[in-house]
Amino acid sequence: MITSSSNKSLAAHKRSTEEYIILSFCAASVLCLLPFCIMRLLSMDWLIAILDIFAVSAMAGLFCYVYLFKQIRIARWLLAALCLFVLFATIYLKGSAQLVWTYPVIVALFFILTPKLGVLFTLILLASLVPVIFRETQLIAGAAFYISAIATTVFSFVFAAKTREQHNQLTALSVSDPLTGVGNRRALDEKLANIINLQERNTMPVCLILLDLDRFKSINDQYGHGVGDKILIQLVQMILQRIRSSDGLFRFGGEEFVIVTENTELTDAANLAEQIRKDIEQTCLLEHNKITVSLGTAQYQQGETGYEWLGRADKAMYQAKEEGRNMSCVA
Known part of the structure; x- marks a missing residue:
């Protein structure tokens, strides 16, 4: 016989892993950028302050959009583009000292997008930074940055690809009957x-x-x-x-x-x-x-x-x- 547990299960809507990733990343970004935004305003560094305010506002807006509407297809592309834009703008405005933010952005790209798209966006990112890096840093320092960035890219790709593969396998197992192979x-x-x-x-x-x-x-x-x-x-x-x-x-x-x-x-x-x-x-x-x-x-x-x-x-x-x-x- 059919039990009332079916009703509760049908009524419940669990958020997907992708939703949690985007929500967590947006929330963490707002919390991390907000102190810098305040410091820029207090130091009257207006250009960078405006950039930080834009980044915080955009991240908060994406958080609300995904939280309320549970739509991630557009949100993930906007979030990836936002990360690249803010990173580019920060480095070009404040110089090579801001290159440290490249590493978390690279890792984030592999979780916001698919592993293959993560590689593509990362290559575009690293190629776009060439003028700044070799204009403001020595050759050895620039080479060290690129080697470490490529290593981060490789590790992130392997980890993200393996995680996605295991997630897909677990998802298939969670919705399939082990005996007959049909849906459970x-x-x-x-x-x-x-x-x-x-x-x-x-x-x-x-x-x-x-x-x-x-x-x-x-x-x-x-x-x-x-x-x-x-x-x-x-x-x-x-x-x-x-x-x-x-x-x-x-x-x-x-x-x-x-x-x-x-x-x-x-x-x-x-x-x-x-x-x-x-x-x-x-x-x-x-x-x-x-x-x-x-x-x-x-x-x-x-x-x-x-x-x-x-x-x-x-x-x-x-x-x-x-x-x-x-x-x-x-x-």
Whole structure:
């Protein structure tokens, strides 16, 4: 049965890692730059003070934008451009003594952008600093700066690339069922939440099909969980062959699965459910035993939560079981 925990999970919206990185960087930048801004104003160094005020204001604005709207695509480009502009302006106004700020900017670029873009922006940065460095510093000092900057770039690239790879792997594992490879309960919650958000702006028919294997516990008890797992894997492969690539398949529970069909009318979703039921009934998944499923289909209705939507499909599925199993019912 569907529990109220699904409702809480659907309602919760966790910030992404990229959001946290941008928010943390903006907040840290404001805290670090604000004292310098005050000192520049007190010392009446107006040009640099205006630059610091601009940087603090822009960082604070980006923080508010990402915090309120949770949009990072534009914010990350603006933040990267802002870092480069402020660094360039500071070095050109105050001289090579400000080169120390290059290192944190290089590291930041690899976390704000992708590792490859981080390399590109860093190379542009280092090339743009050539006139200042070799005009104001000795050759050995300039070479030392570039060697250390390149070393920082290499370390940052390796670390950022490895971190991103591990993050992607963990993300895939966190939303995939380890046995069947389809989406898990968390992935389903996120999918339904996204659909409901989209429905507020662009209404289109969306249906879900809740599928449950009939008497699956007795199969596990009689043949063992190894056989039961093989049946689940075969079942998933059959469903994937029947549904569209744009449809979603999720393992909802032990032997329960949910199919989400976007831009699909209720009659079409009900026909799909019936086709799946017949496919499974006519396929020999277990020798000397017929494997059947009961299905419930429900179309999303404006204003309902994911929990309510799943609940209606759940009731239809249990209606199919009460009427003798191996049936498909519509909410």
